[in-house]
Amino acid sequence: MSLKAPAPEHHEGSALRIGIVHARWNQAVIEPLLAGTKAKLLECGVKESNIVIESVPGSWELPIAVQRLYAASQVQSSSGGATAGDLLGGSTTDLTALAAPASGPFDAIIAIGVLIKGETMHFEYISDSVSQGLMRVSLDTGVPVIFGVLTVLNEAQALHRAGQGGAPGAHNHGEDWGLAAVEMGVKRKA
Numbered sequence: 001m002s003l004k005a006p007a008p009e010h011h012e013g014s015a016l017r018i019g020i021v022h023a024r025w026n027q028a029v030i031e032p033l034l035a036g037t038k039a040k041l042l043e044c045g046v047k048e049s050n051i052v053i054e055s056v057p058g059s060w061e062l063p064i065a066v067q068r069l070y071a072a073s074q075v076q077s078s079s080g081g082a083t084a085g086d087l088l089g090g091s092t093t094d095l096t097a098l099a100a101p102a103s104g105p106f107d108a109i110i111a112i113g114v115l116i117k118g119e120t121m122h123f124e125y126i127s128d129s130v131s132q133g134l135m136r137v138s139l140d141t142g143v144p145v146i147f148g149v150l151t152v153l154n155e156a157q158a159l160h161r162a163g164q165g166g167a168p169g170a171h172n173h174g175e176d177w178g179l180a181a182v183e184m185g186v187k188r189k190a
């Protein structure tokens with residue numbers, strides 16, 4: 001029994017609609033993480049047509065992109081004609097052009113990024129801001145935002161947590177994020 005990962009609860013995800021926003025930095029690690037996340041969602045019964053995937057340049061852009069994806073899906077599902085800008089307060093920008101392809105609100109959104117410590121304090125500032133930002137979007141919107149951002153000290157740590165590299169104990173954390181999204185999405189609907 002792992003002392004770290006929670007015992008997985010098994011929930012049925014066929015009624016869920018899940019958004020995934022991923023950064024493109026460190027693509028060699030992002031790809032397996034994204035694949036692991038999506039595979040676990042499908043394994044839990046989430047329909048492929050109910051999984052909306054978008055990308056941003058880097059992890060810094062994850063909070064605003066998650067917030068926009070939420071707002072655009074609300075515009076799609078609301079009949080009142082409000083624009084996403086109204087929902088976000090102030091701006092009248094209508095984001096329906098950016099709205100998610102399918103319609104309907106999301107039951108959970110997964111934010112995926114890989115931050116690797118460099119020689120400067122850049123890593124610390126981005127890591128702290130992104131984690132605070134994603135938590136704020138989740139609490140502000142009421143939609144569970146799953147924290148899928150690896151904040152690691154070197155590439156080997158990143159690859160290990162994407163289930164790559166072959167070292168003992170390598171595990172694709174994307175699978176955990178997919179499970180968390182299904183659990184939180186089901187519980188939010190209950």
Ligand SMILES: O=Nc1c(NC[C@H](O)[C@H](O)[C@H](O)CO)[nH]c(=O)[nH]c1=O
Binds near residue numbers: 058117
């Ligand atoms: O610097 N390292 C990284 C990084 N920097 C870019 C940043 O997220 C943002 O896209 C730009 O600053 C532009 O706003 N983004 C990552 O996801 N991982 C990193 O390791």
